Amino acid sequence: MSPPRDPQRRSTILAAARQVIAEHGTGRVTHRRVAAKANVPLGSTTYYFKDLDQLVTAALDDALSHYTDTIRHWREELLTSDDLPSTLTRLTVEYLSDRATAITEFELCVAAAREPELRPLAKAWNSELYQALTQHASPTTSRAAIDLINGAMLAALWEDDGELDQRYLTDALTAVGL
Amino acid sequence: MSPPRDPQRRSTILAAARQVIAEHGTGRVTHRRVAAKANVPLGSTTYYFKDLDQLVTAALDDALSHYTDTIRHWREELLTSDDLPSTLTRLTVEYLSDRATAITEFELCVAAAREPELRPLAKAWNSELYQALTQHASPTTSRAAIDLINGAMLAALWEDDGELDQRYLTDALTAVGL
Amino acid sequence: MSPPRDPQRRSTILAAARQVIAEHGTGRVTHRRVAAKANVPLGSTTYYFKDLDQLVTAALDDALSHYTDTIRHWREELLTSDDLPSTLTRLTVEYLSDRATAITEFELCVAAAREPELRPLAKAWNSELYQALTQHASPTTSRAAIDLINGAMLAALWEDDGELDQRYLTDALTAVGL
Amino acid sequence: MSPPRDPQRRSTILAAARQVIAEHGTGRVTHRRVAAKANVPLGSTTYYFKDLDQLVTAALDDALSHYTDTIRHWREELLTSDDLPSTLTRLTVEYLSDRATAITEFELCVAAAREPELRPLAKAWNSELYQALTQHASPTTSRAAIDLINGAMLAALWEDDGELDQRYLTDALTAVGL
């Protein structure tokens, strides 16, 4: 009776919302900013999402599903790698090239510390990489690797050139047992 | 010629701002929220700080100076420790007991990824612990330890009970060479 | 797709803004005053006009278009006049009966001296009458007539009874060659 | 018992206020702007003047007394002139070189149209020049000359280069019988 809403437009809005989150942070997302970025009518941002919170949450969720695709790719690369630390470092550098996505990840991590509703999402995010790594390393090593990768990414995002310290990351991943 | 009538006023506001950051995130800090939390007139928040950005930045800066005090304490503990991983884990758990401060730290980290003006502050924050650790370990180990501690803290903040996985952290710190 | 629910709303606001300008001057126009005078919600004034400057400029522009109508009427009167000075004086007296419009004209003139963006508007205002007069007189006489009319109007606005010195104006217009 | 307030500082404030009026208009004068421009403590602007209105009025009054000095100079020049239109035009051009004062004059003129309290001031302003001119011309010619001068000045203030149309003014002054 109610035909499905245009899924194309919905994801256009979500993509725009992800960008706004990366640029301004979750706390500064507004319907207007998202509509402008998505180039859609203002009304459609409230039409597709009950309220702003839902929109932000949906955007973070959308980011997670993109991330899942990324990790699928990582899995394949790791399977054929004969030097896990180097491969992981390379993949991290590639991932960082999309600065917006990387920042969004951290936005989610911190927002989840404040808001319980976001925690499952943040945990799922972490879990993606964790599952990929535990196929090659112990739980402790896997968790440590995730922390090291995140730490290195954050430091890279603080640099104007966005360059990640590959030497450090490779060494640290090795040290941690990978 | 006119001394401040309440010399505490400025730091009262900053403390309130730090709380608001922890509760709502840097992007949701408002004059009203800060004034209400600090129990001062709304006008005070704009009188003491030129604009909201300055207020937020000052609050983060204030948090950093508190953090510096904490690290001073850590230094002393580390000097007399005969088991660095355990000691660091214990100190981290203690630190986490002030949830607001811990969240503020991560808020700063992510905000700095977006806003270049905050980067010096974020780097200084990281630098505090780094300097303490390099007195006991190599640069790579020290950086890795920081990343591991941050990762463990974030995970703890995602738990409703706020419990940090001490076993993991101690093991990981050991693995990384501490 | 959504037509305005009240097509008059915009011009209601502009009319109110013109009144506020006349009563308080361009520098004292506020959204609140305009909204109250127009009897519309405060939000309307910002919805229809991007900011206060735009509102004031639009109001002055609106006043200009009313003025254009007035001058059209003057043109017709002048065409059939056999005594231009007397006719112009009479028309000026009539014009002055709408005190608000007259004051708005001078507000525009002075504001244009300060703000370059308003100068085209002020020049257009002057141009209206100039074009009407040059059909009957030399450029110098036409400009002089405008200055004399303005001078006489200003003096009238300084009188509590608002009476214009018709004798002076007629004589001066004659002297200047009309 | 109450020693006279520092007259130097008072006039410093007034001079600053005149500048602020010229730059922003009477409606946008604030204590802070004046204090900053005058380089005096904020408190002194309220100390020397009961409230903002008084300050603005006093500033306009101060401008008038400067204007009186100017007209004294004009009187002397006119006495020895053998070509009144040319001389007046030259003096007008000189006067215009202080753009701030010229604008302030018009601010006063328009403000007086709105506010009865300012009318005596505006009339006095006009009267200064009128008295100087009636020593050389009829009342009608004198008033007309004032209107022409004002009109030419306003037009000059609307030009980016601030150039007055000297040819027009001289011709018009001649036409009007000077």
Add this chain to the structure above:
DNA sequence: GATGAATGAGACTTCATTCAT
């Protein structure tokens, strides 16, 4: 006398949300 600390009022503006179309 003179100053600047302090604040409540109110200015501008943005925006989530509702709703008529």
Add this chain to the structure above:
DNA sequence: GATGAATGAAGTCTCATTCAT
């Protein structure tokens, strides 16, 4: 279904004014 018109609430900020010093 889909949109943008509309607005009340709330946000940022400025400021006249008061007053302790």
